[in-house]
Amino acid sequence: MSWTTLLGFGHQGWGDELLRGACLSLGISISAYLVGLALGLVGAVAKISRNRVAVSAAVAYTTIIRSVPDILIIFLVYYSATDALRWAVSLAGLTSEFQLNGFVAATLSLGIVQGGYSTEVLRGAIVAIPRGQVEAAYALGLTRRQTFFLVTVPQMVPLALPGLGNLWLVVLKESSLVSLIGFTELVLAGKMAAGATRDYFMFYCAIAFIFLVMSGISAMLFHALETATVRGGRKS
Template structure:
């Protein structure tokens, strides 16, 4: 256990800061995926037209391409992509994409495709009477979505949202291959220096297990809160 201690005699400091980077990467990537996913779900609700076509193309690409490949594309080609998008507008930027930024962008874009499908299905399962009642009461569209529809859709989509979080959390390990000093990279460095790979990779595995267990515990509390005022179905 001395190898996992903090200070000069162990690698606890490196693993701790690597764990913080992993958590930060997962949170930022998940929030980006959630934001894009909700927006895409709302604009593609009708199931036809140019918006629907663009959504299907986007979904087919990013659910079919491995996450690692998308991370590499953003890391090695992200600067070129940004310059290509901004050059017609007259902007000339010298941009360096860090492994962290590439990881956040890649995970956000990839999992937004899964998130959009999930949220769209949840919104479609909200009773149509909710929309009709809001129209009858002349509730503004912004309040309709923020206070009526999305809270109900969140309750319906909660199990899927948690599954996406756990899968995304595990996929953060892929970003270490682009040079990010997360807990996986720090474990690999420590294992190479001490010739004790089992200890450090086991510690990294326990980190992911504990974080997943804490997530499930928080979700149970959140589900109880979201279930308040919901009447059970009468059979």
């Protein structure tokens, strides 16, 4: 059977499965990236705060994330979260063989990993903003919250975009790790196709090509976003 048939759509081809896997990989990556941004923003604010407990918690979080292998965190979240939810269900007097959804587990685990790295990227961007900007905002009567969202965040985004773009490419590639908990994303779909047809080289090359296309489009989008924010900053 020719490679065009195997990679095609329909009954004989595996194109449908690969496309579905690619969409799931993108969905996991986007969800995890957003979770990571939220955690990273909280962690960055905690690191630059004057609260020692918040600083210590943020430092411990980023240290653990940068020290523990990502796949181990995926396993910990998948299995420990399932056990925790089962325990909570049992406390409510219910009996259920609860299993954490693969998509949710993948999003949480990769999001937690991304949060650790996003914390450092966002913290560096915030620290790079001249202190006089914040002091001027306070002098004008703005509250801490108003200063953060009206002064700090608009200047933080252009500074953080290059690092955040790199983190997006990382989480896009790391979405393949969730195949180890049985979630059928792009890599597992390709592996199943390769196993069924015994044409490993072709399908693994196809997977690599799809990731290359997604990464290339992502890089172009982030570059356009960076250019737009720089131009917007100059005009303002």
